[in-house]
Structures are given as structure tokens and as C-alpha cells.
Amino acid sequence: MTSLILPTADGGTRQYRLSPAPRWTKPAAPITSRRAYAAAHVIPEVTADNTPGAPAQLDWDATMAYRHELWSYGLGVADAMDTAQRGMGLDWAATQQLIKRTGVEAASVAAGGNAATAGRSVRDLLSCGAGTDQLDIDSLPSGAAGVQAVLHAYREQIAVVSEAGPKVILMSSRALAKVASGPDDYLHVYSTLLREVDQPVILHWLGTMFDPALAGYWGSDDISQATETFLTLIRENADKVDGVKVSLLDAAHEVSLRAALPDGVRLYTGDDFNYPELIDGDGTRHSDALLGIFAAIYPAASAALQAYDDGEAAKGRAILDSTRELGKHIFSAPTFYYKTGIAFLSWLNGHQQGFQMVGGLHSGRSVVHLAQTFELADRAGLLKNPDHAAFRMSDFLRINGVAT
Template identity: 75%
Template sequence: MSGLATTASVLLPIEKGGTNRYELAAPREWAKPSAPFTVRKAYAAAHVIPLVGADNTPGSPADLDWESTLAFRHELWSYGLGVADAMDTAQRGMGLDWAATRELIARVGAEARTVAASGTRATSGLTVRDLVACGAGTDQLELAAVHDGPRGVAMALEAYREQLATVEDAGPKVILMASRALARAASSADDYLNVYSKLLAEAREPVVLHWLGTMFDPALEGYWGSADVPTATRTFLDLIRSHADKIDGVKVSLLDAEHEKALRAELPAGVRLYTGDDFNYPELINGDGEHHSDALLGIFAAIYPAASAALQAYEAGKASEGRGILDSTRDLGLHIFSAPTFYYKTGIAFLSWLNGQQPGFQMVGGLHSGRSVQHLAQVFRLADRAGLLRSPDVAAARMASFLDVNGVAP
């Protein structure tokens, strides 16, 4: 990035009170790829954009700005990234209800078909499944109504089947998301193995299995039948080895790089490890010379131009350059995903607003209140340092208006 300062500046709050003037750097130009990526497979988990003026307050049905929401997905595709949709980044279980999710899956599937048919340089030859993968879970169930034991397990299975069919009918690759309902009802690892085995047998094409840690969703405590990670991992691997032909890959979101490295070395041939580690993604994507992780990451929705540039470097055989670009975004990732991690979505939406990709800093379910002014001011600083503010003037003006509304005095 150029070291020359622009005329854009803004007074930002500092930790001990008061403000200081922050001068933004010149914007960085990020090149788009000229061909699809082959060395690494990557999906950016995209957020959703609410309709300005709608009642997107806590507990209200989600009302989305479909034009802006889908435009953001086209932006990700233009940088050569796949889109992971209807996931936790899109506020599944935190404001995005099943009715809106079902419509999102249908709409993004239709958009992906048009992109696949258009054959742009970055997407030439890619299928709908390459372009988009969507989460299938059980969140149409009211958790309080889920029974303990076999009856609740059966409820979770039927809910999964409904959502599996919804995604398959729309065309995207299926991501079998972790289920709060199953976590509530299951009494042993066998309950997980039985439910997932049936779903994998019924799936039309290979799916992605998602293991989401409690830092993202505390309701998933004891997933795979044990709160002990090594024990849960053995169950997870038993499932994968028994159904490897129906598993495209696994997405692991435990924020534990050493666990991920050990797990990916144990996976059957042809089963990808899609890292969901938004802290350690640079080293995991880079790999250890024998194995590397592919990516299915929420942070890629925030850093997608840099992520694309890194993947272009790997494609050109310039691994050290690719790793360096990813490393340059790491501080931003660590900050956005800092505890309480499940509010990371707020930082991603804030950066989207700063970059002019949504008309207001709003989120469904009122989740834009999930981070402090100080936290979001640091998102602004770190995004600028990583070259991820597209227009410094626009970003500075929006940041100033946000601070003014929130009572930050010069």
C-alpha cells in the first residue's frame, strides 16, 4: 500500500477519553483474478443487509434489502471467491429467521446460475456448487419445543431433511450446519452418528460438514457427544471415514490451529479441510508443506480483496507473497472476532457500511448494537492499515457521522 497520506482524516476516540486525529492512507488498488482459483478453494461467508426503514428490531422477522444483499455476493464472485451463504455470518440463529433464510437460499442459487452461465474471467467453467454453498440446519424449530431424547433427535432429523431439500433444490452445495436442536436432544455420540449418517445417505451430492465451536454458539456445548474435544474428534472422524464419498469437506470453527492441523492430516483422500479459524487462517491456508487448509471464512467477507490477492499469489506459485498478504489482515481478523466472538458479524457489517456497500449501519435483529464505539473505531483503523477502505473520503465521512450520532465529541 502506498505510504502517501490522503486528505481524508477523522477524529477517533482513544481509550483514555477524548479523541485524536487519524489520517487515512491512500486507497490500495486490488487486482481481480483473470481465471478461477485451482490451488486453494475458498468461500467467503457473507452477511445480509437489512432494508432501511423496516422493523428489524430484536424478535421481528428479518426484512432484507435484497438488491444490496445480492450485489455484495456478486462483488465476492468478481474477486474469484465462492460464497458461503445462510451461515452464522448471515445471522442464522441471531436474527435471520427460517422464512428469510429460505428465500435467501433460493435467491442466491438463482444468482449463482446466472454467474455460472455468464462465464466471466474469474468464474469461467465454475458450477453453481463452486460458486455458492448454503447452510442447512434445524433452526425452523423452536428450541424450547424440542424434546429431550429420541423424540427430540427425530425432530432434529426431520428439520434437517427439510432444509437439506431446500438447498439441494436451489442448486448450491450443502453445508450441514451444527444443530442446536440436536445438541439439546442428543444423549450420546451415537445420536449424532445416526442422524448424520442418514442425512449423508440421503444427500444427492457430497456435502460440507460444519463443526462450530462454543465461542461462536454456546448452545452447541458437547457437540458430537462430548465436551472433550479429542473424544468429539474421534466421533467426527468415524463419521467422515464411514461416508467419505458423500463428504466434500469439513469446516472446522474451533479457533485451534493445532487441532485443525492434526485433523486435516487424518482426513481421507479427497475430503477437504475448509478452515473456519478466523484467527489463524494465514498459517493454515499457507500449509506446512504437506497439507494445507482451504477456506470457508467469515473474515473473508471483510478482507475479500486482500484474500483474492493472496489466492492469486498462491496460484502463481508465490506462496510467501500470498502468506504475507494474509498476514497483513490478521490484526483486523483478531479484532473483529475478539470475545464475545459471536458478535463478529457486527464488525463485518460495519466495514461493509464504511465501504458504501449498504445504505445504513443496520443489522437484522438490532445486532448492530453488539459492539462498542471503541471497538468499531479500531475496526476502522485496522481496515485502513490493511488497505481495505475503498474510498477514504467516504469511509471518513461515514465514521465521523457514526461518532457524532454516538456522542463522541472532538
């Protein structure tokens, strides 16, 4: 059995012995008990600039292959989201290409004969974020003119997503958070957009732990007041809302919000700490999923959802629980660097040639943090080929000055 030397938080090292290779089974039919999207990361060209502020240059073959990997396990893909580094390295030019290319790939999967995706539409297989990140926030006008600029930016991005075929996710907007004077501005922008869309969308509420620039979203720093504004919007436009994705890392708030939603509006959990119990549910209601952590734990997530499909809820919950410690570690503060852990596991599992991220984000976590990511992934059975992963981990440690 393979072993290697890992660094410890106190500056020392210790020997770690890897577990046997995991055995996860792909679904033989589409998953039906829960609707689940894995929010996927992007893979840059290893020889690109990949420094802060540089235009994103993606390895399109590897980026698309990763999405096909997620689809092969019966999961949907949530693309062009914060996991794909929207606002943290992925510029609007690259984002448009990502949406268009992934739309083409999703259409090919929908037309194909994969047992895990049979009968699924492009909208079931793929949701993409529409936001306002093409705007220069520093040059936005104040007041009504700023709000109107935000509205036009949303429209531009919604058109790109709609033309490509995926389901639209209305992402939280840093620009709107800056120019909105209160709840009425949020209701005006979102209500206008919901009236204009042809198909129901997913509303996205992203907390400040993921993006500090979103403080006061929905017009208040008070979560209960913000929630009332959010619910007002949903109740008045329920026929245009497929579901809501809430990423506040507050399980009690999510359960309360879930119970208050109109019939037919889904709660897609974005809680990467408490997803096991939220997906499992309380016996009356459960959350569906739109999670960044699912891009890292997708074989286990698929197995858990297959168990729910088979009526084995206890087994499904146990599988999700077995990944919780890894999820909490990857999403530990500063939470917005969780993407680094997802890309690191992708590299360990051979899905990308190098441990690189656009905007230099591969430097967002310490060597010790990533060593712990490696160990927790191994314990959860999420290293596809332990020997290969250990080889890459050893190289990474040597390059970073850890004696192995």
C-alpha cells in the same frame, strides 16, 4: 490526505490520518490453488423493524450485490450461515428466500462470462447452510422423539438447498445438542442424512465461542473424544463428504484433524484467527477456506490466493498476514458479535445504505471497538474509498456523541 478524530479506549480522542486508496486486482482467471468460500452477511431494509425478535426484512438488491462483489474477486460464497445471522436474527422464512435468490444469482454467474468464475459450477460458486433452526427448541420432546424431530428438520432444509442448486453445508444444530444423549445420536442423525444426499456435502463444526448453545457437540465436551466421533462419521461416509469446516479457533487441532482426514476430503478452515498459516500450509498439506473474515477482507484474500496460483507463496502469506490483526479484532470476544464488524465495513465501503442489521445486532459492538475496526481496515488497505469511508465514520462518531 484525509484525517479524522477517533476515540480511544481511555475515554480520550486522537487524530488519525488515513492511508492512500488501495489497489487490489481482480483475478483474470479462476483461482485454483485453494478453494475458498467467503461467508457473507445479510443487509436489511433500513426502514424495517430490525429489533430483536422481529421478522427479518432484507434489502435484497444490496444483499445480492454484495455476493456478486465477492464472486467478482474469484471467491465462492457461503450463504445462510452464522455470518448471515442464522440463529441471531435471520428466521427460517427469510433464510429460505435467501437460499433461493442466491441460487438464482449463482446460476447467472455460472452461465456468464466473468473471467474470475469461468467454468465454475453453481456448487463451486455457492454453498448454503442446512440446519434445524425452524424448530422451537423449548418445545422439543426428549429422547428418540427429539432426535427424530431434528432429523426431519434437517431433511426439510437440505431439500430447500438442494433444489436451489448450491452445495449443502450441514450446520451444527442447537436442537441436536439439546436432545442428543451421546455420540451415537450424532452418528445416527448425520449418517442417515449422508446416506440420503445425492451430492457430497460440507460438515460444519462450530465452537462454543461462536455459539455457546453448541457445548458438548459430537457427544462430548472433551475435544479429543468429540474429534474421534467426528472422524468416525467422516471415514464411514467419505464419499458423501466434500469437506469439513472447523471453527474452533485452535490451529494445532485443525492441523491434526487435517492430517487424519481421508483422501479427497477437504479441510475448510473456519479459524478466523489463524487462517494465514493454515491456508499457507505446512509444505505437505494446506487448508482451504470457508471464512467469515473473508467477507470483510475479500480483495486482499483474493490477491493472496492469486499469488499462490502464481507460485508466489511468500507473497500470498504476507498478504494474509497483513489482515490478521483486523481479523483478530473483528472476532474478539464475545466472538459471536463478529458479524457487526463485517456489516460495519460493508457500510463504510458503500455496499449498504445504513449501518443496520437484522435483530438489532448493529448494537453488538462499542463505538471504540468499531473505531478500531475502521483503523485496522484502513491499515490493511480494505477501505475501498478512504475519503468516503472517513465521511461515514465521522458521521457515525458525531451521532454517537464523539466530538470530531
